[in-house]
Amino acid sequence: MPIKVIGMIGVAAPPDDATVHIIDGGVSPEYLVDFSRAHDRAGFDLVLVGYTSTSADGWAVATHAAANTESVGYLIAHRPGFVAPTLAARKAATFDQLSQGRFAIHIIAGASDRDQRRDGDYLDKADRYARAGEYLDVMRRTWTAEEPFDHHGRFYRMDDVRSDVRPYQQPAPPVFFGGSSAEALEMGAEHCDVYAVFGEPLAATAERFDDFRSRAAAFGRRPSFSISFRPILGQTEGEAWDRAHRILAAIEGDDSRRATRLSGDGAPRAHDHSGERMLAHAAAADVHDERLWLKVAEATGAPGNTSCLVGTAEQVADALLKYYELGDLDYVLLRGFDPLNDAIEFGRELIPKLKAGALDIDRSRADAGVSVGSRILR
Numbered sequence: 001m002p003i004k005v006i007g008m009i010g011v012a013a014p015p016d017d018a019t020v021h022i023i024d025g026g027v028s029p030e031y032l033v034d035f036s037r038a039h040d041r042a043g044f045d046l047v048l049v050g051y052t053s054t055s056a057d058g059w060a061v062a063t064h065a066a067a068n069t070e071s072v073g074y075l076i077a078h079r080p081g082f083v084a085p086t087l088a089a090r091k092a093a094t095f096d097q098l099s100q101g102r103f104a105i106h107i108i109a110g111a112s113d114r115d116q117r118r119d120g121d122y123l124d125k126a127d128r129y130a131r132a133g134e135y136l137d138v139m140r141r142t143w144t145a146e147e148p149f150d151h152h153g154r155f156y157r158m159d160d161v162r163s164d165v166r167p168y169q170q171p172a173p174p175v176f177f178g179g180s181s182a183e184a185l186e187m188g189a190e191h192c193d194v195y196a197v198f199g200e201p202l203a204a205t206a207e208r209f210d211d212f213r214s215r216a217a218a219f220g221r222r223p224s225f226s227i228s229f230r231p232i233l234g235q236t237e238g239e240a241w242d243r244a245h246r247i248l249a250a251i252e253g254d255d256s257r258r259a260t261r262l263s264g265d266g267a268p269r270a271h272d273h274s275g276e277r278m279l280a281h282a283a284a285a286d287v288h289d290e291r292l293w294l295k296v297a298e299a300t301g302a303p304g305n306t307s308c309l310v311g312t313a314e315q316v317a318d319a320l321l322k323y324y325e326l327g328d329l330d331y332v333l334l335r336g337f338d339p340l341n342d343a344i345e346f347g348r349e350l351i352p353k354l355k356a357g358a359l360d361i362d363r364s365r366a367d368a369g370v371s372v373g374s375r376i377l378r
Contacts, residue, residue: 003324003358004045005351006075006226006333007343009035009065011056027056029064035340036065040072042347043355048333051077051108053118059091066099073102075176079110080135081121081128086161088135089142096168103169106176107132107192109184112272129183131155136175136191143172176226180273189215189223194331196226198274199307199323200281201288206326213328226331227323228305230296231316233345244293244310247337251299270301278302291319305335313349321357 012028039047047065049058062074074095078088096103109128110116116128123131134153141149141161148162167173177188178196188195195212197205209225216223232247234240270276279302282294297306309316323329332354336342 001330002362003329003355004331005043005354006046006048006228006331007039007042007044007346008048008050008333008335008339009039009061010339011061027061032061032065033068035343036069036072038340038343038347040069042343043351044072044343044347046073046075046104046331048075048106049077051079053115059095062103063095063098066095066102071102073104074099075104075106077106077108079108079116079119080132081123081155082119084158085135085138085156086142086158086163089139090163090165092139092173093143093163093165093167096173097165099168101168101173103167104174104176104194106178106196107136108177109179109187125181126183129179129181129187133187133191136187140172140191143167178274180277184273185212185215188212189221190219192223194224194226196228196331196333198278198302198305199227199229199292199309200277201292202322202326204277204281205323209326209328222328224328224330226333227329228307228333228335229320230305230308231334231336231342231346231350232293232308232310233313233316233342233350235312237311237315240310240312240315244295244308248295248299251296275302278306289319289322291315305333314353317350317353317357320354321361324358324361 009032011032012026013031036047049062049065051058058076058078062076066074076092076095080088083091092103092105109132110121110125113125116123121128131154134155138151138153138156138158138161141151142163143166145162148160150159151157151161174193175191176194176196177184177192179185179188189212197208199205200208205227212223212225232240232244234243270279275297278294278297281288282298282302286295287293291309291311293308293310294306296308300306309319311319320332323332334346334350336346
């Protein structure tokens, strides 16, 4: 399928430094609509609606945004365990029907014990992923079962399950997940359609794709992939690098971050397995593959999407297309450091150049008799 571009919307105007999260704070209906419409007009296919245990409810956020936009879809981050999987399946199918297919779901089992416990979840990480796998099994059966069914599992027990609403997308909407731990990879390989990763060097990304393909193949499935970057653009390459260094200086000068981003010896501290990978790449080199700049990841401990591509719109599009050539990359998530204005800027040149370049690659593959796109075997 043609490459799809994902953005990320916030619910209120962020502070000047929107390094990682843009879903903190209260709710501004006007800002949410403006932000969503900016992505709609810029040519984004989906926008991620993030999740924390203190942020606004993502389902309500996406419902309001969808009612005020025309074509952009909503990738709703969802934590298994806080509502029943049968209810989540009906919520998802309802949204998918009302939006006519503008829906996808991103499963997050929870990297932070502290954040989970704010909502009363005291399972350890391994059990959270085991629960997520069972949750997704029940969810898919609720979407697709022709007859009522019973489920008696380790985490859930329900009888006579059926749903009067089915997804608009058949047989089911796409299910995303992310994570680098063994538990995450096992759960995702068996139950999820799209493996979402942060941008790493090309060689390392190719290895991750191959590894996950092998894991999914054991379950008779072929996944697709999503990769996330923070583009930093300029009219010239020099202008882009100047902007990149200004962003880094603002992050490094923020004393409020110092205690959380550094370990006791002053070295960067990773937040999770993905962060450890990013810090290892950052330690090896500041810049990989010409444009992948990891100084922001190093300065923050890589607590989220902190992989930057620096250059002109054409240069960044060319860099993204090298990842697309790895195969099965159906989604690219792009988010800037000035979230609203950068979304608008990405729509001017970067997104059109990326989509046109991906179509050219697809045509070349088709002419050469190479399979185009990915298949998901459910």
